[in-house]
Amino acid sequence: MSRIGKKPIPIPQGVSVEVKGNLVVVKGPKGELKREFHPDITVEVKDNNIYVKRHSDAKKYRALHGLTRALINNMVTGVTQGFQKVLEIHGMGYRAQLQGQDLNLQLGFSHPVVIKPKPGITFEVQGTNKVIVKGIDKEVVGQQAAEIRALRKPEPYKGAGIRYQGEYIRKKVGKKGV
Numbered sequence: 001m002s003r004i005g006k007k008p009i010p011i012p013q014g015v016s017v018e019v020k021g022n023l024v025v026v027k028g029p030k031g032e033l034k035r036e037f038h039p040d041i042t043v044e045v046k047d048n049n050i051y052v053k054r055h056s057d058a059k060k061y062r063a064l065h066g067l068t069r070a071l072i073n074n075m076v077t078g079v080t081q082g083f084q085k086v087l088e089i090h091g092m093g094y095r096a097q098l099q100g101q102d103l104n105l106q107l108g109f110s111h112p113v114v115i116k117p118k119p120g121i122t123f124e125v126q127g128t129n130k131v132i133v134k135g136i137d138k139e140v141v142g143q144q145a146a147e148i149r150a151l152r153k154p155e156p157y158k159g160a161g162i163r164y165q166g167e168y169i170r171k172k173v174g175k176k177g178v
Contacts, residue, residue: 004066004069004070005052005054005062005065005066005068005069007069008049008050008051009049009050009051009052009069009072009073009076010048010049011045011048011049011050011076012028012076012080014028014029014080015027015028015029015076015079015080016028017045017050017076019043019044019045021039022036022037022038022039023035023036023037024036024037024043024072024075026072026075026076026078026079027079028076028078028079028080029079029080030078030079030080030081030082030136031078031079031120031136032079033075033078033079033136033137035071035072035075037068037071038064038068040054040055040056040061040064041053041054041055041061041064041065041068042054042055043068043072050072050076052065052068052069052072053065074138074139077138078135078136078137078138079136082134082135082136083134083135083136083137083138083141083142084132084133084134084135084141085132085133085141085142085144085145085164086130086131086132086133086164086165087130087131087132087133087145087148087149087162087163087164087165088129088130088162088163088164088165089105089107089128089129089130089131089161089162090129090154090159090160090161090162090163091107091108091152091158091160091161092160093106093108094106094107094108094129094152094160094161094162095128095129096125096128096129096130096131097125097128098123098124098125099114101116101117101122101123102114102115102116102117102123103115103117103123103125103131103148105148105151107151107152107162108152108160113151115147115148117144118135118140118143118144119140120135120136120137120140121133121134121135121140121141121144122134122135130165131148133145133148145164148162149162149163149164154167154169156169156170156171156172157171157172157174158171159171
């Protein structure tokens with residue numbers, strides 16, 4: 001039995017949840033999220049809680065049960081609190097700045113890299129080496145942060161590049177003269 005799937009999701013004050021067949025719409029103070037789920041998973045709203053139920057105990061439906069519950073919980077959290085990923089830029093001459101809503105990165109290339117935010121995403125820059133990606137959809141926030149990190153992954157000798165806050169980079173020992 002899925003322990004995650006069985007837990008009810010409490011609906012906070014100021015959040016409304018509508019279920020129309022497979023489509024779940026969550027509206028809150030920060031915005032609105034919609035998502036369509038598998039037809040064999042049932043979503044019900046009762047007593048200010050959301051319940052997710054499955055029709056069968058087959059392995060596929062047990063997996064979908066927990067997944068559906070986690071996705072709906074992330075939707076509720078997103079419209080109330082929102083999500084953010086913090087990226088740190090390390091390296092000589094590497095820096096970030098905002099140009100309107102776009103993010104302008106100097107990453108040691110011959111040209112600056114300009115990143116346009118996806119719909120529902122905002123960038124925030126602290127100092128010149130910290131970028132915060134914010135939004136209400138956890139999946140989109142994570143994807144945008146991963147695309148920024150992929151521009152210059154941290155290298156293993158000096159650690160220069162873009163990394164998530166708190167990410168540990170295992171450093172290699174360079175060449176040694178004998």
